[in-house]
Amino acid sequence: MSYERWKAVDDFVGELLVGADVPLDEAVARSTREGLPAIAVSPPQGKFLYLLARIHGARRVLELGTLGGYSTIWLARALPRDGVVVTLELDPRYAQVAGENFARAGVADMVEQHVGPALDTLRELRTQDTEPFDMVFIDADKQTTPEYFTECVELTRRAGVIVVDNVVRDGEVAVADSDDAGARGMRRFHEQLTESPRWSATTIQTVGVKGYDGFTLVLLDE
Ligand code: SAH
Numbered sequence: 001m002s003y004e005r006w007k008a009v010d011d012f013v014g015e016l017l018v019g020a021d022v023p024l025d026e027a028v029a030r031s032t033r034e035g036l037p038a039i040a041v042s043p044p045q046g047k048f049l050y051l052l053a054r055i056h057g058a059r060r061v062l063e064l065g066t067l068g069g070y071s072t073i074w075l076a077r078a079l080p081r082d083g084v085v086v087t088l089e090l091d092p093r094y095a096q097v098a099g100e101n102f103a104r105a106g107v108a109d110m111v112e113q114h115v116g117p118a119l120d121t122l123r124e125l126r127t128q129d130t131e132p133f134d135m136v137f138i139d140a141d142k143q144t145t146p147e148y149f150t151e152c153v154e155l156t157r158r159a160g161v162i163v164v165d166n167v168v169r170d171g172e173v174a175v176a177d178s179d180d181a182g183a184r185g186m187r188r189f190h191e192q193l194t195e196s197p198r199w200s201a202t203t204i205q206t207v208g209v210k211g212y213d214g215f216t217l218v219l220l221d222e
């Protein structure tokens with residue numbers, strides 16, 4: 001099975017189940033034009049996040065790793081009118097491009113952007129006693145995922161949902177002595193998931209236009 005096939009299926013699914021979507025297509029185009037790396041979730045994955053947020057009835061969503069805001073737009077669209085996506089990004093230039101994408105997509109008033117290291121922002125949110133989030137999407141630098149997860153659990157309501165992207169990394173997650181720091185982070189994250197009775201979790205491997213990777217879904221206890 002080849003990457004070409006994975007991409008062909010993503011294209012097929014994207015065409016039929018997502019379709020042409022001017023704001024999202026423009027967000028990708030602007031991000032490409034501005035030189036942002038092409039590492040946003042794929043259209044089928046974006047729609048998956050959107051559907052999950054709707055299934056969960058999410059109103060407050062926290063996202064780590066904005067990039068050009070592609071996944072943010074999907075999440076914002078899933079929320080009621082008084083909903084908000086709080087999204088954290090290290091790179092001010094990426095955040096600016098994302099801000100333009102939010103305005104064009106008509107979701108700017110539903111998105112709260114924070115620029116800086118996500119760990120700092122998460123700790124600030126905690127000291128500010130932020131209203132708990134219903135759903136979290138962790139998609140920033142991969143090696144820090146265990147620390148992000150620990151902080152995010154504290155910021156999420158009971159029975160909240162946490163999705164973590166890029167946890168399989170070409171299968172490197174199963175390699176004990178991997179020299180990929182991101183994969184080692186995701187290994188540590190899985191070990192951390194076994195350590196507490198406070199949640200229920202699974203990991204699903206994926207292939208597609210973004211290659212071979214996967215995501216973890218965590219449901220916090222009531
Ligand atoms: N969620 C986006 C993709 C995010 S890519 C989407 O699917 O559309 C990962 C992002 O995390 C990059 O934009 C990168 O700049 C950002 N990032 C890396 N290290 C970070 C850190 N320490 N704090 C916050 N963001 C970080």
Ligand code: DHB
Binds near residue numbers: 041065139165
């Ligand atoms: C990569 C992919 C991602 O989805 C992401 O959020 C960050 C990095 C990558 O392939 O390098």
Ligand code: MG
Binds near residue numbers: 039040041139
């Ligand atoms: Mg990702």
